[in-house]
Amino acid sequence: MATPGPRTRQPSETRQTEIIEAVLDLAAQGNPADITTADIADRLNLSQGAVFKHFPSKGAIWLAVLDWVQSRLFARLEAAAQRADTPLAGLGAMFMAHVKFIAAHPGVPRLIFQHLRRSEDTPLKAGVRNMLARYRKLLIECLGEAEKQGQVVQGLDKSAAAMLFIGAIQGLAIQSMLNGSSTKMQEEARRVLKLYLQAIEAKS
Numbered sequence: 710m711a712t713p714g715p716r717t718r719q720p721s722e723t724r725q726t727e728i729i730e731a732v733l734d735l736a737a738q739g740n741p742a743d744i745t746t747a748d749i750a751d752r753l754n755l756s757q758g759a760v761f762k763h764f765p766s767k768g769a770i771w772l773a774v775l776d777w778v779q780s781r782l783f784a785r786l787e788a789a790a791q792r793a794d795t796p797l798a799g800l801g802a803m804f805m806a807h808v809k810f811i812a813a814h815p816g817v818p819r820l821i822f823q824h825l826r827r828s829e830d831t832p833l834k835a836g837v838r839n840m841l842a843r844y845r846k847l848l849i850e851c852l853g854e855a856e857k858q859g860q861v862v863q864g865l866d867k868s869a870a871a872m873l874f875i876g877a878i879q880g881l882a883i884q885s886m887l888n889g890s891s892t893k894m895q896e897e898a899r900r901v902l903k904l905y906l907q908a909i910e911a912k913s
Contacts, residue, residue, distance in 0.1 A: 725763050727753055729777045732770060736816030741823040746770075768832065771824065775836045778817050779843075782810055786847065796855035797910065800848070801902055804874065808898040811882050812891040818882040845871045852909075861909045870909055877901050 731752040735744050746767055750757045764770045789806040793799035811818055824833050848871035855861045861870075881898055885891045 721763060724759075725773060726777070728760060728763060728770060729774050732774050733814055733816035733820070736820040736823075737814075738816075741816070741820045771820075771833050772836060774820065775833060775840070778814075778821075779836075779840050782807065783843070783847075785810055786844075790847075790851060795860060796851050796858060797860040797906065799851055800855065800874070801906060803848075803851070804878065804902045804905070805895070805898060807878050808881060808895055811878070811885070812894050815885070815891055818879075819886060822883070822886075841875065844875060848874055859911055862911050865909055874905065877905060 728749060731749050732744060735741075735748055735752060746757050746760050749755075749770070750760050753760075760770075764773060785806045786803045789802035790799035793802045821837060824831065825837065827834075845868070849867045852861060852865065852867040852870055856863065856865055856867070878898075881894055881901065884897070885894045
């Protein structure tokens with residue numbers, strides 16, 4: 710088999726995206742803790758110098774991955790909520806949109822969970838905290854609208870409901886990682902979502 714030739718030069722933003730996607734592919738296939746810049750370079754048929762031309766350090770790559778995840782995930786969540794007819798339907802749509810995002814990018818939870826296991830605080834941990842805070846705010850706003858419209862129980866602890874929402878998705882992601890496959894994740898997610906909505910929905 711012929712050795713592939715040198716990669717053509719790409720605009721910086723395009724190359725950065727390729728590096729981020731390579732990291733997520735590697736994370737989906739093995740232990741994220743073992744990923745090196747040499748692995749990333751080999752994946753893209755680049756030199757390590759070419760990787761560091763676009764990111765000054767390995768830590769900068771992880772932060773860029775988190776930014777990539779956050780921008781694309783929230784775009785999906787907000788679009789799903791906007792397409793829904795009611796706030797409660799929007800919650801369900803966001804739940805399934807997040808699950809589909811994980812199924813499409815299985816390296817994302819593997820990479821995040823791996824970094825969160827570290828005892829020391831890191832910029833990536835801070836980034837994850839900020840992302841979760843933004844997520845909770847979005848959910849609490851949606852739950853507030855649902856309460857105004859009488860769709861959820863009055864006086865609902867919206868902060869706890871938001872945490873339960875996120876925790877359910879995290880649990881599904883962990884289960885998918887343990888199974889080594891995300892093929893049943895959406896089916897399981899629909900069952901979990903049904904229970905969640907039954908718990909918060911206003912009783913007629």
